[in-house]
Amino acid sequence: MGKRTIIPFGPQHPVLPEPIHLDLVLEDETVVEAIPSIGYIHRGLEKLCEIKDFNQMVYVVERICGICSFGHGWGAVASMEGAMGVQVPERAEYLRTILHELGRVHSHLLWLGLLADGFGFESLFNHCWRIRETVLDLFEKNTGGRVVFSICKVGGMRKDISNENLKEMQEVMNGLKAEIKEVTDVFINDASVKNRMTGVGVLTKEEAEELCAVGPMARASGVPQDIRMTDNHGVYGKLGFEPVLEEAGDCMARTVVRIREVFQSIDLISKAIDQIPDGPVDMKVPNKIEGEYITRMEQPRGEAFYYVKGGGTKFLKRMRVRTPTNMNIPAMVKTLAGADLADVPMLVLTIDPCISCTER
């Protein structure tokens, strides 16, 4: 056994968009143990529900994360609607599904950019973000916001999106496919990218199941785990959803899962726009919440969990959000053990960490 060294990694590090700290215990160049610590950006969402009524809480929950903002908003309103026992109009469900998938495209493109930046491929990074900009423009046109949309409300949507705008969205997204393919082929085929990612940080199917990995992290190890497979989540049941699976479980597989999900999301958006019915997007809901309810959502990073408990007033008694990164940290620590120090940035990045989500 060589001499052990502890290297602090983060909370400030070039590959980390958000602060997480890792104590890397090294033997020579090999990591033998990684001890994570979080808590740099705790914002006290759960306490806020005591002073913000449930309509205001939607805006708070949306701001948990700037990347999966729509999904968080949807998760919050879906759990509140569940507690009230209301069923929102079908068109609203379709619009939510479309915007959520659009959010997934934007999130995965952002992450692909960060990954490219992580292994030093600056031009690839810029191209990913250039494509993502088109998606953000679509968001701004249809919701009014680029990253925080504030379009979901308890009982439906605050604004309808006209059928013309949806058709335009469909055309733009289908047109983007070629551009995205050009860029994502580089991730899959380029020799330097392959060298950094193939066979690095393998998480086997058994380990993924044991450590409760979620989202692309689990699916890259061959675990068919996706909340969109269940029928009661949005309108995915009507769109014929099949989860994207890879078997290898290494960094490359996790990247490929996300790349394939980008194309899958575009197809889902296209299908949903073809199917969307006309009708109202909003309904009247009670102005108080009673009872409790749990909602599970498939965020771009994996399964998120929302719990609300009402006390018969317009304030929630309890609100709890468990985010996907929270669940993926054990798997990340597992893959870090035994890795080379130089591979640590890749391993941290490929769980798509969203620390702000985790700490809420």
Place this chain on the structure above:
Amino acid sequence: MIIIVVIVAALLCLAVPYLLGFFKFGKTILGSTFKKPATLMYPVKPREWQERTRGSVSIDADGCIGCGMCARACPTNAIDVDKKGGTWTIQRMQCIQCSACVDCCPKKCLNMENLYTIPDVVKIVDTVEIPTKAAASDAAPAGDGDLTCDKETCVFCGLCAKACPADALTVDRKEKVWEVDKEACVKCGACIDKCPKKSLSFGGAAEAAEEAPAEDDGPLACDKEVCVFCGLCAKNCPADALTVDRKEKVWEVDEDSCVKCGVCIDKCPKKCLAFGGAAAEAEEAPAEEAPAEAAAKTIAAVKDGECIGCNACVNACPAGAIPDVVDNDWKVDKEKCIGCGACVDGCPADALYMKEV
């Protein structure tokens, strides 16, 4: 110089196929070299805003009544409304542009502008002067004083409480209670607009009790000759005072429960309801023969080729006069049709209309 550039370019062109084998990104990079930048050439080319872009909140100060709904809806407490001092204040740094205030404003004097607040080195706080109470009462004398209800004319129907955006009103029909929470009342006047009896006003029953007595004499009566027993009156009654049975041709009113709000009269498709049995009876004699014809006079009909076969009308028809629609072939049983028009209201394709026979 030019020669060197040409030689380098020629070499590059020759090397492209070779380079592509190694650098999968070569084609894209080469293409991008000759493209315009993807970024906007700001400020030469200005940013174009979308119609929905949420930039900053603006206020039309003249319309503001200082109700404070916006301050209460704001999730970040960015807005302060001082009604006495006559100011409306927004802390721009705290505002998250969610436009909750714009949606809840009862006077629609708040707007969401496309432009963001212009950057500054201090945290911007904008204060706008709004009309104070004294100024407002000059403009609209009726808007003075607390909200009051003339209990003589009030029927305790509760429509005011439903319309109140601030949940300031409590109405109990059974106990004949009408209460206003003066702290919560924002004096927006939404309740006054909704009141069917015009019993509400700010600062005393000035304009109340004028038309109320005229409508109010006598209990609710139904002209059973005209009535098609469709049940729309019972469905809309806020007090559940009406019982209608189509099969038995029964129409009954529970006079103790009836709050005389008149909602049923508005909803009746055959206009057979009225207050005051006497008035209705007086009309009844000359109308005795006509109603039977009137009832059969209009029946539902379909516009050619517009029926989508959704069967919404089948479910909507209170008389069961429409059989299941097969192959978009819409039919109505002329004997059974009571001419209430419920199918026309229920048709999602606007394919139905009422036809005079």
